[in-house]
Amino acid sequence: MRVLLVDHACCDPPTTRAHRYRAQLARQRIEALICGPAEASPGLPAGNLHRIDLRGMAAASPLLLHLLRDGTGQAFLQSTGDLPGQLLGVVRESARQTLAAAVDALDPDVIFVLHAGILADLAVETGAPVAVHVAHSDVARYRHAAPTQARELVAAALASAELVIAADDATAQELHQHWLDDTPPLPVWPLEDGAGDLIAAACRTALQRRQGR
Numbered sequence: 001m002r003v004l005l006v007d008h009a010c011c012d013p014p015t016t017r018a019h020r021y022r023a024q025l026a027r028q029r030i031e032a033l034i035c036g037p038a039e040a041s042p043g044l045p046a047g048n049l050h051r052i053d054l055r056g057m058a059a060a061s062p063l064l065l066h067l068l069r070d071g072t073g074q075a076f077l078q079s080t081g082d083l084p085g086q087l088l089g090v091v092r093e094s095a096r097q098t099l100a101a102a103v104d105a106l107d108p109d110v111i112f113v114l115h116a117g118i119l120a121d122l123a124v125e126t127g128a129p130v131a132v133h134v135a136h137s138d139v140a141r142y143r144h145a146a147p148t149q150a151r152e153l154v155a156a157a158l159a160s161a162e163l164v165i166a167a168d169d170a171t172a173q174e175l176h177q178h179w180l181d182d183t184p185p186l187p188v189w190p191l192e193d194g195a196g197d198l199i200a201a202a203c204r205t206a207l208q209r210r211q212g213r
Helices: 017-026 062-070 073-081 085-106 118-125 136-140 149-160 169-178 196-210
Strands: 002-007 031-037 049-052 110-114 130-134 163-166
Touching (some): 002 085, 017 031, 017 196, 031 085, 049 085, 085 118, 130 136, 130 149, 130 196, 136 169, 163 169
Parallel strands (some): 002 110, 031 049, 110 130, 130 163
């Protein structure tokens, strides 16, 4: 099986979580590539990381500058969620091109997305089966906020993904009450350091659902 790991957090090698999960998947003979925001990484073997480069755009946006300095998935979600429409479109187009290149390079059986953000929507756009792992803060922040383009993109991604995983019971409840009314109970597990086996199982489930099994 071939899996594209898409993370909203910084994907700098070799110690960020996406690279740990890639190594764990490799032990199961699953070929994986990584796509996500990262700084230049000259020491990384070619092809392992498809880097979403936001540095050029950060000069025009304090929010993007905060994202790059922080490096967490939540910083990415907050920054992109608050961007004005035109700049959000520029960020999405840059990410779309990088994600398309990663898909062309790997031809993944499944895309596994860490966090429910704009990259999840772009993953769905590729046409590959998608599994999305959702943290509570990914979706709870939208509950009392005015409708935004970013929220619409997240809602579309969650509705279209083959599999949605909740990080905990509170997240599962939030998703059922405000995002995914008619779905069966969601799988619930946190993204811990040793989550590679759970990611592999989730990817197999997403692929089976796409195949109608």
